[in-house]
Amino acid sequence: MKRMGLILVLMAVAGLLTACGGEAGAEPPVFETGVDPEAWAVVPAGEFLKGQHEHPTLVDYDYEIMVTDVTNAQYARYLTEALAAGAVKLEAEDQQIVGYYPGDEFRGAKHEEPIEEGDWLHVDLDEEGLRLSFDGTTFTPLPGYENHPMVQVTWFGARAYCEYYGWRLPTEVEWEKAARGTDNRPYPWGDEIERNNANFYSSKDLYEKITGKLGDTTPVGFYNGKTYDGYETLDSPSPYGLYDMAGNVWQWTGDVYEEQHYRYMRGGSKMEYEYWLRVWARNNAAPEYFSPNVGFRCARDITTAE
């Protein structure tokens, strides 16, 4: 009886030890994906099948959307410019970047929280998981993370980035059409998902070996058919050529819905099982929420495109 007990304890300890994988905080491997984060894709007007139950939905205008998520390098450049221009403010005491938001109409619905006019958090500079450094005037991406998606940014911070350049966050409908195209595919690249289609929970990509099963962000456009350090990826663009529309980081969308203060995110992330990567999967949080698993990309009307 005692021997059996000892064996069980040893099994438990072995299980726990094997559960501890990866070294948090280690420098990531650096890979150039060849996908340009400055690129935009055109999504033409027309009907598409929205949601799990494939409701025909019309988007009656053309629009453009970024081919990749906004990267740390892009956001660092923006923050430096916007801070110098006074578009955002640094609250030195809290080490927080904040910015003005005009507020939402509050209807007092159950669980609805007021989002009032004023300054709201964009980025908390003290927060672990932020891949930017700040020397008082200039923001710089952490080495190795330049082409990874910007994370730890609130909905206000994401919106402010897009608006600074005259763009906007995509609506949920725009996002989903850009991810799915006009057929009924569940994933941006097609009907099935393989481990090397996207960065998701336990997808066993190169970064999971460093940080553990929850993984780390992968550079934008990583899953483009290239082989990195022997790790072969499948080319996984959406029908309009967008990358990372499933996995890596959730993406803020721009809709503000009546009777709720939540903002919606799409696409799933590195810490989700594959079913969260289906094009219709939704997540939401209060707009001041930020996370190492949440980033964004912008959209713009064709008429305002440069």
Add this chain to the structure above:
Amino acid sequence: MQAIQTRFMFLFRSTKGLVLVAIAMIALVTAIFGMLSGPMVEWGVKDVVVRLLNLDLVPAEREGRIIMLYHTIAMAVVAIAVYLITAVVPMKTYQQATINATVTAGYLVAMIFGLGFAYFGHEWVFHGLYLFGLSLVFFAGILLAAALWPWRQEYHIKDTAYAHWGRIDLERVAFFTMAVATLGSAMFGAVTGSYWSNGHETFLAEDLIREPHKTNLQYAIIGHLHIMLTLIAVAVALVVGRRFDFKGPLHKISMPLMIFGTILITAGAWSVVPVPPIAHTIIYFGSVPVLLAALFLVIFGFRKLILEGLAESGGAGFWAGLKALVRDPLRFGMLWQMVFMNFTVTFIGLFIAVKLDEIFRVWPARDERLILTGHWHILSAIIATIILFYYADMVGLKGKVRQWFGWLVIVGSDVAFGAVTVFEMKRLFVSEADQQPVVNWTMALADIGLAVVLLVLAGLMVWRLVDLFKRDGQWRTELREDPHLSVAQGGAPELVAAAQELSK
């Protein structure tokens, strides 16, 4: 032929055989379909199973598959509850036989054809048969409610140590109330199901949290799933009470509370459609008497275990009492799991309700969803372990096997459920960027704990399977000793033949 017939009679006529078959079916389904999620995905087992069984897993149909899967498992659990009720609550033998036969046919048809439809292509005949199976289970419920009718003179109370109202047996009323409430609550789901593809779209309730506006059909499903699990828990608590011969002053307080609570909580769940804003309040008020009734059962049972243990050992004092309480892990486990459920389900649920907007609705919906799914998976699994303890006690596991079985299930399940609870709540004490170690150890403990329980269950099933091949195995004793079958032997010719074969 006779050997097969006798074994068939054991498996499909005796209470212990019927429960064994249902547990085996649940174990089989869990073993196969459990390989499609969780760590089995991470280890690549899912891919192998999908290829091996040629499963048809269309991503858009995941929610529908899951709904059918847990309905098939739930039907088997309902069948077990029915078997145990027909065994412990006095009723006519023909009623027991008819109810058991109907529910058995129902859950097996629902399980086989439901899973066939959900996972192996969409043969619509299978879907029809699945619905037919569900209907049979419902019909068995109607027969059960009729058999439990408490106002029949022959079921009037004979021993006044049990709760009664005049001459009415209140425990029987509690069983009856639970059965009727279950039937109504099943209809709540069935009506919505009838709108499927005709105004109703498949969804998982946890995906609707934070939706400010839900349709009546969605509300009906939300009410249905909550109340069905609750009523299964009530049924299990009642049969466990019978196992402990629950009686005396606590029984007299407990049964009215259970009846009142069951009615109120059911009314609360049903009122979610017409008056959603007050439904939760009614449910809270209904939960209190049900929880109190269960608490009184636990107090009675613990006291009984202690007194029996002390009488046996001749000891006295706190430590002797504690030793007496835990000396039989199966009987202790049935009650302890009810206590443990409060730590991982009730208290967590209350905390979330109180701090919902302040804490949990600041987190992403995905994390709130994770808590909800963890919450009801734990409750379901705790009910399953109580049924396992009940069954293992019923078939009379003895000696070291009894000790190992009982303690491994208690420790394994509680470690797993505790770890899942910590996992659900991790955001309270660790930031998202630093959660990897917490996720690692909680998931490892949950996997290890569940693996232990499943291995012990597998051991039990293998033992019973091997036993069936023995001429004079445990199964023969259980068949011979089934009280209802021995009564029936006077009438049914095949039972007389089987009895003759047994006596050889």
